[in-house]
Amino acid sequence: MKLLLSIFVLLFFIFGCEQTTRDYSFEESKEIATLFVLNSPTYQYNGKNLELLDSGSLECDNCFMFVFRFSSAYDGYGDRQDKIPNEIETENIIEVIVQKGEVIQATINNEWNEILQRKISDYEK
Numbered sequence: 001m002k003l004l005l006s007i008f009v010l011l012f013f014i015f016g017c018e019q020t021t022r023d024y025s026f027e028e029s030k031e032i033a034t035l036f037v038l039n040s041p042t043y044q045y046n047g048k049n050l051e052l053l054d055s056g057s058l059e060c061d062n063c064f065m066f067v068f069r070f071s072s073a074y075d076g077y078g079d080r081q082d083k084i085p086n087e088i089e090t091e092n093i094i095e096v097i098v099q100k101g102e103v104i105q106a107t108i109n110n111e112w113n114e115i116l117q118r119k120i121s122d123y124e125k
Helices: 002-016 026-039 041-046
Strands: 047-057 063-072 090-099 102-108
Touching (some): 026 090, 041 063
């Protein structure tokens, strides 16, 4: 019985704990980045006309960067439903980095961290 349990534990560690990692293609990463922007609070508030401006691979393992442009009828970032934003047609540039199928960075106009939902200047000090 002890031998059987030992074999089971050994097999579990060999096969059960093995992390499965895979490479994501450029197209898969582009789709992940696009869906991220479309579902982000800033774009969801009133973004429109999403357009891919630039893209490329980065030096990190299985990393891609995508640069999008979109417009908003109001200024500001994030979910602004409880605020009264200024009605100003605004063009936004969002840079999204996808690594191994996950968005690890998303910055709008070099001012707003879309993942953390806060101004970059708030945490650079």
